[in-house]
Amino acid sequence: SxxxxxxxxxxxxxxxxxxxxxxxxxKTLYGLYWYKQKYGEGLIFLMMLQKGGEEKSHEKIxxxxxxxxxxxxxxxxxxxxxxxxxxxxxxxxxxxSYGKLTFGQGTILxxxx
Amino acid sequence: NAGVMQNPRHLVRRRGQEARLRCSPMKGHSHVYxxxxxxxxxxxxxVYLQKENIIDESGMPKERFSAEFPKEGPSILRIQQxxxxxxxxxxxASNQGSNQPQHFGDGTRLSIL
Numbered sequence: 001s002x003x004x005x006x007x008x009x010x011x012x013x014x015x016x017x018x019x020x021x022x023x024x025x026x027k028t029l030y031g032l033y034w035y036k037q038k039y040g041e042g043l044i045f046l047m048m049l050q051k052g053g054e055e056k057s058h059e060k061i062x063x064x065x066x067x068x069x070x071x072x073x074x075x076x077x078x079x080x081x082x083x084x085x086x087x088x089x090x091x092x093x094x095x096x097s098y099g100k101l102t103f104g105q106g107t108i109l110x111x112x113x
Numbered sequence: 114n115a116g117v118m119q120n121p122r123h124l125v126r127r128r129g130q131e132a133r134l135r136c137s138p139m140k141g142h143s144h145v146y147x148x149x150x151x152x153x154x155x156x157x158x159x160v161y162l163q164k165e166n167i168i169d170e171s172g173m174p175k176e177r178f179s180a181e182f183p184k185e186g187p188s189i190l191r192i193q194q195x196x197x198x199x200x201x202x203x204x205x206a207s208n209q210g211s212n213q214p215q216h217f218g219d220g221t222r223l224s225i226l
Contacts, residue, residue: 033214042204043217100146100169101215103156
Protein backbone atom coordinates (compact mmCIF):
# COMPACT_ATOMS: atom_id res chain seq x y z
CA SER A 1 0.00 0.00 0.00
CA UNK A 2 1.10 3.55 -0.68
CA UNK A 3 2.42 5.59 2.27
CA UNK A 4 0.81 8.63 0.73
CA UNK A 5 -2.51 8.28 -1.09
CA UNK A 6 -3.69 10.87 -3.57
CA UNK A 7 -7.21 11.13 -4.90
CA UNK A 8 -8.51 11.26 -7.46
CA UNK A 9 -5.92 9.65 -9.73
CA UNK A 10 -7.16 11.76 -12.61
CA UNK A 11 -9.54 14.63 -13.04
CA UNK A 12 -11.13 16.23 -16.10
CA UNK A 13 -12.86 19.55 -15.65
CA UNK A 14 -14.27 22.33 -17.79
CA UNK A 15 -12.49 25.65 -17.71
CA UNK A 16 -13.85 27.83 -14.95
CA UNK A 17 -14.79 24.98 -12.62
CA UNK A 18 -13.41 24.54 -9.11
CA UNK A 19 -11.67 21.35 -8.11
CA UNK A 20 -10.02 19.67 -5.13
CA UNK A 21 -7.21 17.13 -4.90
CA UNK A 22 -6.60 15.22 -1.68
CA UNK A 23 -3.49 13.72 -0.13
CA UNK A 24 -3.74 11.35 2.85
CA UNK A 25 -1.09 9.80 5.07
CA UNK A 26 -1.54 7.08 7.65
CA LYS A 27 1.13 8.74 9.81
CA THR A 28 1.61 12.25 11.14
CA LEU A 29 3.69 14.37 8.84
CA TYR A 30 6.48 16.78 9.68
CA GLY A 31 5.82 18.74 6.50
CA LEU A 32 3.67 18.49 3.37
CA TYR A 33 4.68 19.85 -0.03
CA TRP A 34 2.66 20.34 -3.19
CA TYR A 35 4.29 20.27 -6.61
CA LYS A 36 3.09 20.49 -10.20
CA GLN A 37 4.72 18.59 -13.04
CA LYS A 38 4.17 18.96 -16.75
CA TYR A 39 4.86 15.94 -18.93
CA GLY A 40 8.57 15.59 -19.66
CA GLU A 41 9.55 18.38 -17.30
CA GLY A 42 10.63 18.84 -13.71
CA LEU A 43 8.56 19.56 -10.63
CA ILE A 44 7.49 23.10 -9.86
CA PHE A 45 7.17 23.90 -6.16
CA LEU A 46 3.72 25.25 -5.23
CA MET A 47 3.38 25.31 -1.45
CA MET A 48 4.77 23.98 1.81
CA LEU A 49 2.65 23.31 4.90
CA GLN A 50 4.13 22.49 8.27
CA LYS A 51 1.63 23.44 10.95
CA GLY A 52 -1.60 21.63 11.80
CA GLY A 53 -4.54 23.61 10.46
CA GLU A 54 -2.32 25.70 8.21
CA GLU A 55 -3.73 27.14 4.99
CA LYS A 56 -1.83 28.90 2.21
CA SER A 57 -2.94 30.49 -1.02
CA HIS A 58 -1.18 31.58 -4.16
CA GLU A 59 -3.20 33.09 -6.99
CA LYS A 60 -6.09 30.65 -7.49
CA ILE A 61 -4.59 27.73 -5.61
CA UNK A 62 -5.21 27.07 -1.92
CA UNK A 63 -3.66 24.27 0.12
CA UNK A 64 -4.67 23.15 3.60
CA UNK A 65 -3.20 20.77 6.16
CA UNK A 66 -5.55 19.27 8.73
CA UNK A 67 -5.07 19.60 12.47
CA UNK A 68 -3.69 16.08 12.82
CA UNK A 69 -1.22 16.73 9.98
CA UNK A 70 -2.28 13.59 8.15
CA UNK A 71 -4.37 14.99 5.33
CA UNK A 72 -3.94 17.86 2.91
CA UNK A 73 -6.10 19.24 0.16
CA UNK A 74 -5.27 21.39 -2.84
CA UNK A 75 -8.11 23.50 -4.18
CA UNK A 76 -8.11 25.33 -7.50
CA UNK A 77 -10.69 28.03 -8.06
CA UNK A 78 -11.95 28.89 -11.55
CA UNK A 79 -9.58 26.46 -13.29
CA UNK A 80 -7.76 27.43 -16.49
CA UNK A 81 -6.02 25.33 -19.15
CA UNK A 82 -2.70 26.51 -17.68
CA UNK A 83 -3.54 24.56 -14.51
CA UNK A 84 -3.35 21.27 -16.41
CA UNK A 85 -0.61 18.89 -15.36
CA UNK A 86 0.28 16.34 -12.73
CA UNK A 87 -0.08 17.41 -9.11
CA UNK A 88 2.10 15.64 -6.58
CA UNK A 89 2.07 15.80 -2.82
CA UNK A 90 5.32 15.08 -1.02
CA UNK A 91 5.70 14.27 2.66
CA UNK A 92 8.61 14.94 4.98
CA UNK A 93 8.19 12.51 7.86
CA UNK A 94 10.92 14.01 10.01
CA UNK A 95 12.95 11.94 12.47
CA UNK A 96 15.42 9.64 10.73
CA SER A 97 13.68 10.46 7.43
CA TYR A 98 14.44 14.15 7.91
CA GLY A 99 14.91 15.87 4.58
CA LYS A 100 13.85 13.22 2.08
CA LEU A 101 10.39 13.37 0.56
CA THR A 102 7.94 10.54 -0.03
CA PHE A 103 5.58 11.27 -2.92
CA GLY A 104 2.06 10.27 -3.76
CA GLN A 105 1.27 8.73 -7.14
CA GLY A 106 0.06 12.02 -8.51
CA THR A 107 -3.22 13.41 -9.83
CA ILE A 108 -3.48 14.08 -13.55
CA LEU A 109 -5.52 17.22 -14.16
CA UNK A 110 -7.01 18.02 -17.57
CA UNK A 111 -8.80 21.32 -18.09
CA UNK A 112 -10.95 21.64 -21.21
CA UNK A 113 -11.33 25.13 -22.65
CA ASN B 114 18.89 33.21 -10.65
CA ALA B 115 19.55 29.92 -12.34
CA GLY B 116 17.51 27.04 -11.04
CA VAL B 117 18.69 23.49 -10.50
CA MET B 118 20.59 22.47 -13.62
CA GLN B 119 20.77 18.88 -14.74
CA ASN B 120 22.64 17.47 -17.69
CA PRO B 121 22.32 15.83 -19.97
CA ARG B 122 18.56 16.10 -20.50
CA HIS B 123 18.57 12.83 -22.40
CA LEU B 124 21.10 10.03 -22.18
CA VAL B 125 21.17 6.82 -24.18
CA ARG B 126 23.39 3.95 -23.11
CA ARG B 127 23.81 0.34 -24.14
CA ARG B 128 23.56 -2.41 -21.57
CA GLY B 129 26.80 -2.75 -19.63
CA GLN B 130 27.93 0.84 -20.14
CA GLU B 131 28.24 3.50 -17.46
CA ALA B 132 25.89 6.46 -17.04
CA ARG B 133 26.90 9.72 -15.34
CA LEU B 134 24.22 12.22 -14.45
CA ARG B 135 25.15 15.71 -13.29
CA CYS B 136 23.34 18.16 -11.07
CA SER B 137 24.28 21.73 -10.19
CA PRO B 138 22.13 22.98 -7.29
CA MET B 139 20.63 26.42 -7.08
CA LYS B 140 23.03 29.13 -5.96
CA GLY B 141 23.35 29.10 -2.19
CA HIS B 142 21.97 25.57 -1.79
CA SER B 143 24.21 23.03 -0.13
CA HIS B 144 21.75 20.11 0.13
CA VAL B 145 21.15 17.87 -2.88
CA TYR B 146 18.63 15.06 -3.34
CA UNK B 147 18.30 12.52 -6.14
CA UNK B 148 14.98 10.90 -7.08
CA UNK B 149 14.02 8.37 -9.72
CA UNK B 150 10.71 8.35 -11.56
CA UNK B 151 9.68 5.06 -13.11
CA UNK B 152 6.52 4.94 -15.26
CA UNK B 153 4.52 2.71 -12.95
CA UNK B 154 6.10 3.55 -9.62
CA UNK B 155 6.04 7.30 -9.23
CA UNK B 156 8.81 9.44 -7.82
CA UNK B 157 11.12 7.65 -5.37
CA UNK B 158 13.87 9.05 -3.16
CA UNK B 159 17.37 7.72 -3.82
CA VAL B 160 19.99 9.71 -1.91
CA TYR B 161 20.50 12.91 0.10
CA LEU B 162 23.89 14.61 0.09
CA GLN B 163 25.55 17.66 1.50
CA LYS B 164 28.94 18.90 0.38
CA GLU B 165 31.34 15.94 0.55
CA ASN B 166 28.93 13.90 2.69
CA ILE B 167 26.23 11.32 2.05
CA ILE B 168 23.48 11.97 4.61
CA ASP B 169 20.93 9.32 3.62
CA GLU B 170 21.33 6.72 0.89
CA SER B 171 18.48 4.47 1.97
CA GLY B 172 16.86 4.62 -1.47
CA MET B 173 19.92 3.69 -3.48
CA PRO B 174 20.17 0.21 -4.99
CA LYS B 175 22.93 -1.71 -3.21
CA GLU B 176 24.97 -2.36 -6.32
CA ARG B 177 26.07 -0.35 -9.37
CA PHE B 178 24.72 2.99 -8.10
CA SER B 179 26.80 5.66 -6.39
CA ALA B 180 26.50 9.38 -5.75
CA GLU B 181 28.83 12.15 -4.75
CA PHE B 182 28.71 15.88 -4.11
CA PRO B 183 32.29 17.13 -4.08
CA LYS B 184 33.49 20.34 -2.51
CA GLU B 185 33.81 21.85 -5.97
CA GLY B 186 31.60 21.03 -8.92
CA PRO B 187 28.24 19.38 -9.47
CA SER B 188 26.72 16.38 -7.78
CA ILE B 189 27.14 13.19 -9.79
CA LEU B 190 24.89 10.14 -9.87
CA ARG B 191 26.80 7.25 -11.38
CA ILE B 192 25.30 4.02 -12.64
CA GLN B 193 27.73 1.29 -13.61
CA GLN B 194 26.94 -1.60 -15.96
CA UNK B 195 23.49 -0.28 -16.79
CA UNK B 196 20.59 -2.66 -17.40
CA UNK B 197 17.23 -2.08 -19.11
CA UNK B 198 15.52 -1.65 -15.76
CA UNK B 199 17.60 1.48 -15.11
CA UNK B 200 15.62 3.32 -17.80
CA UNK B 201 13.84 6.14 -16.00
CA UNK B 202 13.78 9.87 -15.40
CA UNK B 203 16.28 10.91 -12.74
CA UNK B 204 15.59 14.16 -10.93
CA UNK B 205 17.83 16.23 -8.74
CA ALA B 206 16.56 18.68 -6.15
CA SER B 207 18.29 21.14 -3.86
CA ASN B 208 17.55 23.35 -0.87
CA GLN B 209 19.25 25.41 1.80
CA GLY B 210 18.33 23.04 4.60
CA SER B 211 16.28 19.95 5.18
CA ASN B 212 13.22 21.92 6.40
CA GLN B 213 13.12 24.11 3.31
CA PRO B 214 11.28 23.43 0.02
CA GLN B 215 13.22 21.32 -2.44
CA HIS B 216 13.55 22.83 -5.91
CA PHE B 217 13.79 20.39 -8.76
CA GLY B 218 15.70 20.30 -12.02
CA ASP B 219 14.14 19.21 -15.32
CA GLY B 220 15.59 15.72 -14.97
CA THR B 221 17.70 13.40 -17.07
CA ARG B 222 15.83 10.82 -19.15
CA LEU B 223 17.97 7.70 -19.27
CA SER B 224 17.27 5.14 -21.95
CA ILE B 225 19.03 1.79 -22.07
CA LEU B 226 19.23 -0.01 -25.41
